[in-house]
Amino acid sequence: MSRPHILAIPFPAQGHVIPLLELSQCLVKHGFRVTFVNTDHNHNRLINALQESYTGDEIHLVSIPDGMEPWEDRNDMARLTEAMPKVMPGELEKLIEEINRVEEEKIVCVIADAGTIGFSNRVAEKMKIKKVAFWSLAAASLALLYNVPKMIDEGIIDSDGTPIKKQMIQLAQNMPEIDSTNFLWANMGGGLAFQKKIFHYLENITEAVKVADWLICNSTSDFEPEAFTLVPNILSIGPLLASNRQGNSAGYFWQEDSTCLKWLDQQQPNSVIYVAFGSFTVIDKIQFQELALGLELTNRPFLWVVRPDITDDANEAYPEGFQDRVANRGKMVGWAPQQKVLSHPSIAFFFSHCGWNSTMEGASNGLPFLCWPYFGDQFINESYICDIWKVGLKFNRDESGIITREEIKTKVDQVVGDEDFKARALELKETALKSVKDGGLSDKTFKKFIEWIRS
């Protein structure tokens, strides 16, 4: 029998590829066919890192160019977001035409991450197929973007998104209070010109998600109900986790080191600090060393993801003798199977940068947090964790902007020593499970969504 064929196109970054691939796996499980379009650069990384455990072979992984030269830095968001719309729409159109020419199962719908929705919408409209926007951050982040025109009117930001002054903004009661200098486009570093580019890119995204046929969000309104009321037509579909379909998470750019799972098996229940800062965070050498010494000072077991690019020359950056001193209770890996790690009984809490995927993964596993946000939406997510859900703690920085080893030890002891964090985290886990189980909010949306694609 012919299956409805969907084309899924993520924004080319790790934290966007993983959840959209997860959604794709769910669609395949429900009888759809999915062609998943990475950029050439990410496609190669993903294929190189693929493990035998990958169960998503039903998904056809293909790739198109991103418009950048091979040697250019894909972490340069301003450059990437400038290059993509020049080349990717034409390539996408060609790809769909080619699939429709040779395949019996024609493309009926494009699901595009919000970061690619602008040009994906145009291609889908031209080809008269359904168009869906996939929002991979908290709904609150989109609510903030919807509020931009009002903030310009009220003189909170100028028309390039630059905050006029530092002030706290709260969009609704029970939502995070956000420091204007931490708006998602305003805290990325890179200078004013960079910030303006990102701001206008985000403005375009906000307009584009409004014209998609559906706007689905990898969150649940059970987590952030007020935010969902501020964004018209947005629907919960998350948390999209591999455990919901008893599968493995896929789409990694780095090869996972699964030896950490065996190592976790040897640790006491509820004892290990899991330290991971997602795919993008970069830490300077001084802060990296302070973090290492902080973990040492806690005297507790820890599993720390030290991505090869987290700091300049990560292997050389450890404080002298550190690796020997912590060898009996600390494990460092380049990339962990995070979703499996977080569900392991020996994990006590999650020391996280608060990327939205990590936030939902920790919350869905009933874990308290220590929050070390780096940029973008991570400050909003930190505020959900610490101020709204009250399942974690923030760090204070010293006068030079460093989080000291003593501060790390103090906060680790606090989060472990206060059972209320764990109790509230377990409630949050129930909330997450309620959303995705049969008849829950996100489950219902998903079922309606697949009916609509089939219609």
Ligand SMILES: O=c1ccn([C@@H]2O[C@H](COP(=O)(O)OP(=O)(O)O[C@H]3O[C@H](CO)[C@@H](O)[C@H](O)[C@H]3O)[C@@H](O)[C@H]2O)c(=O)[nH]1
């Ligand atoms: O060792 C690791 C580290 C991470 N992960 C996975 O990688 C993803 C990381 O995503 P996220 O926690 O959201 O962090 P980033 O990679 O930083 O994600 C980017 O994309 C997110 C979603 O749009 C944003 O919320 C973040 O701010 C942005 O930096 C998660 O699924 C993790 O499970 C692993 O599997 N192993």
